C-alpha cells in the first residue's frame with residue numbers, strides 16, 4: 001500500500017506543472033480534472049490547449065481560480081493551414097473525415113514550437129510536463145529544455161500490462177483473428193481474441209501513421225513515468241506487475257472525474273452551457289425509483305453505425321424500462337435521425353425514454369440514485385465513471401482499449417455483462433465493417449434483464465459495484481491511495497534532478 005512522504009511546503013511554490021492534453025474529449029476531460037486536483041495541492045498548474053478546445057473548460061477553471069487554486073488555462077493556435085485541416089476543427093471528433101486522421105496527428109506535432117515559445121513566457125519556468133502519450137514531439141521539448149516529462153496515458157494499468165505482455169510474448173502471429181488466447185503474465189485468467197486487440201497490433205498501410213506510432217512508442221520509453229487515471233484498489237496486482245515488467249514509475253491518481261464534486265461542476269463538465277438541460281434530466285430522474293433507469297452513452301466519438309444504434313433502440317424499447325439514451329453525433333447521424341423521426345420510436349417510448357441529441361452531463365446523470373445500469377462503449381473514462389457510480393455495466397466495446405476494459409469489469413470486478421461484440425471495428429473502418437453483426441435487440445434486452453430488477457445474482461453484482469464505488473471515493477479523498485499518490489508525484493517532481 002502507498003505511503004505518503006513528508007512534503008516540504010516551502011518548495012511547493014517553485015513547482016510549476018504544465019499539462020498538455022491530446023485534442024479529443026476523452027483525453028482533455030480527464031487531463032483537466034487531474035490538473036484541477038494537482039492545483040488543489042497548491043502547486044502551480046498550467047493547462048495548454050487550442051482555443052476551441054479551451055472553451056468548454058473556461059468557466060470551470062475560473063471557478064477553481066476563484067476558490068484559490070493556482071491554475072491557468074493558456075492557448076496555442078492549432079496549425080490548421082499547415083496540417084491541411086479545415087478551420088474550426090481542432091479536435092479528433094470534429095474532423096469532417098477520418099481520412100484526415102494522419103493530418104491531425106501531423107498538426108498535433110507541429111504544436112511543438114508554439115508550445116516551447118509559450119514556455120519561455122511562463123513564470124516560474126515549468127518544472128515538469130505532464131502530457132498525453134499521443135503528443136510525442138514533447139519528448140524533444142523535454143530533452144531540449146531539460147524538463148522531466150511524465151505521460152498521462154488515459155487508460156488503466158490493466159490495459160497497459162495487457163498490451164505490454166502481448167507484445168513481449170511475440171506469440172500473436174500464431175493465432176487467427178477469432179482464436180481466443182490467454183493474455184500472459186496477468187493476475188487473472190483473461191482471454192482475448194486477436195480481433196479485439198487495439199490498432200497498435202495491426203500495421204497501418206500509411207507509412208506516416210506507422211512512423212508516428214513508432215515515435216509515440218519511443219517517447220513512452222523515454223518518459224520519466226506514467227500518471228494513471230485509476231486507483232490501487234481497482235487494479236490490485238496489475239500496478240505492481242506493470243512496474244516490474246516495464247521499470248516505469250507509476251502514479252495512480254484517479255478516478256479524476258470525482259474532482260467534480262458539486263452540482264455545477266458535474267453539470268458543466270465538458271460543456272459550459274448545459275445547465276438548463278441538466279436540471280431537466282435531473283427532475284425527470286427524480287421521478288423514478290432508485291436503480292430503475294438505464295443510461296446509455298457510447299462515448300464522445302460515438303462511431304456506431306445507424307444499424308447498430310437502431311438495434312440498441314429496439315432492445316431498449318423491448319426492455320420496457322425507463323432510459324436515457326445519448327444519440328449525439330452518432331455516426332451517419334442523418335440516417336439514425338430519419339429512423340427516430342419516421343419509425344414512431346420516440347412516440348412509443350414517450351414518458352419512459354429520453355433521447356439526448358447533444359452533449360450529455362454524464363457524470364451528473366450517473367451520480368443520480370435512480371440510475372440502475374450503464375450501457376457503455378467501455379472507453380476508459382466511461383468505464384471508470386460507471387464504476388464510481390456503483391451500478392453494473394452493460395458493455396459494448398468497439399475499438400482501442402475498450403475490449404480490455406470490458407474484460408476488467410466482466411472478469412476482475414465482476415460488475416459487467418457483455419452485449420456480445422466480438423470484433424473491434426477500428427476508428428475510421430466503420431463504413432467497411434461497422435454494419436457487421438455485433439449486437440441485436442434480443443441481446444440488448446437479455447443483457448439489460450441480467451442487471452436490472454431483483455434476484456440474488458443481480459443483487460450480489462450491485463453490491464460488488466457499490467463496494468468499488470465506495471473504494472473509488474475513498475481513494476481520492478484526503479489520506480486515500482490516489483490522494484497520497486498525487487502528493488508523492490509532486491514530491492518526485494520537486495526532487496527531480
Ligand code: UDP
Nearest residue numbers: 026029299300301359360362379380381382
Ligand atoms: N462524455 C460526456 N457527455 C457525452 C459524451 C461523453 O460527458 O455526451 C464524457 C464522458 O463522461 C467521458 C468522456 O466524455 O468522460 C468520454 O471518454 P471515454 O474514454 O469514455 O470515451 P471516448 O469518448 O474517448 O471514446
